[in-house]
Amino acid sequence: MSVLQVQGLNASYRKNKVLHDVSFEVGQGSLTSIVGPNGAGKSTLLKVMLELHPKLSGDVSFFGSSLSKTKTRVGYVPQRGSVDWDFPTDALDVVMMGLYGRVGWLKRPNKSHKEKAMASLEQMGMADFAGRQISQLSGGQQQRVFLARALVQDADLYFMDEPLAGVDAATERAIMTTLKDLKTAGKTVMVVHHDLQTVEDYFDHVLLLNRTVIAHGKTEEAFTKDHVYRAYGGTLRWMKEA
């Protein structure tokens, strides 16, 4: 069953057209990396699908329905740099935000919500930092807090924008373990990823993007030298060395 269906998506960012006729389908339980050079439209693709950025044309359907009807089933982890970490709040409070939709607007979260948020922090190995001011966390810890906030949403489909960017090895391992656990639990995950070296180890599906879909499918089929070259326009050095 396809969890996500994208058909003929076009979008522009400022004056430039960044997404051109993007179409693909994602099956349940897959762990897909979205890979492409800078400016390929990876983040824009996520934002357009989530209706955070307007599209010019095309259709996106989640679980065979519209986003507005399936909002609670879709989780989003924005780029770490998209928020101001100086904001006066602590790690637990940020994770609690993932539950606001379920708590209900204008209602106050109760004890069971707090326990859920704590469990989620624990899962990311961040239980000791629950009361820590978020500006006092390292980049990797901030990323784990974002992941914990997404986990607590208990969504069926997750979009993550560069969760592995600029994190230390321990955080990278913790995040990848979590992603694999999600997959085992039958969840679907799409991750914007920048490290070509780890694509084959980490992800079972890959979407090579450079304004349009260059290749999409199982990693061993889609992540070929030829496709990567086409996506990166021959500016890539590591492939020659390999």
Place this chain on the structure above:
Amino acid sequence: MLNSLLSPNTQWVLLSTLILGMAAGMIGCLAYWKRQSLMSDALSHAALPGVVIAFALTGSKNLLVMILGAAVSALIGAWMIQWIRSSSRIKEDTAMGMILSVFFGLGIMLLTIVNRTAGGNQSGLDNFIFGQAASMVRKDVFTMLILAVLVILVVSIGFKEWKLFLFDPDFARGLGLNSRLMNSLYMGVLVLVIVIGIQAVGVILMAAMLIIPAVSARYWTQSFRTMVILSAVFGGGSGFIGTLISTLGKGWPTGPFIVVASSVLFTVSLVFGAEKGLLIQAMQLRSQKKDHTESSNQAVIKPQLSERGNHQ
């Protein structure tokens, strides 16, 4: 004790600037985290032409009508700032500077004309520039009180939503929080608190009531809730104290005294604030230096001990 010396009217005025200060302090926190502190300044200046036009059209100094005029004028200003930013190469700070000065200039021009034609300075419109809380009549005070309480309620009831909206608007949208509604509500309470404040504080200094309490509160806490509460306390306190001092002299404007009072609070926060206050930072640095020299002294001693151990 002091209250018994003041007339009932002054007591009401004091209450109203207290509540106004609290509302402004709370909204100031929203503007601070939306990175729009300067926007409040542009909007309060942009309110002036509306006040004058409302007076010229109705010929009366009914506060509700003036507030309505101010709100329309400020919202036009806000819309023009957005329009300039989105449809030209001009950045937002420049757009705000343009709208601020153009609207204020227009307001002063209209004010001069109205003052000439409406029989000298009888209109009392000059009070809207620097603020004259003492000139408010009982009905004005009630109008202001009700609207300020309304603003405080809007922030308190949706507190969790405001926090989410300010910290991570994209994530908030993903959760289904209506960002257009939140933005309109934000602009609504911002304009409302500005327009109800301008008679007491004046268009020039109204922004200080929004900006100064919020930055002062930032020096004391790492919790958003505490920041909003403290900002309300600082805003209310300086509103009360500033008004009290301004009633001591005949015709003393309220706005400047409120700003001076809140600046004193800010200076205290800047120096003594528990979070990144100058004093606490200096003390932390000193204790770290002390720890550092102590631990490096120990590091020197240790190898000597181990050397001695080797000899044995």
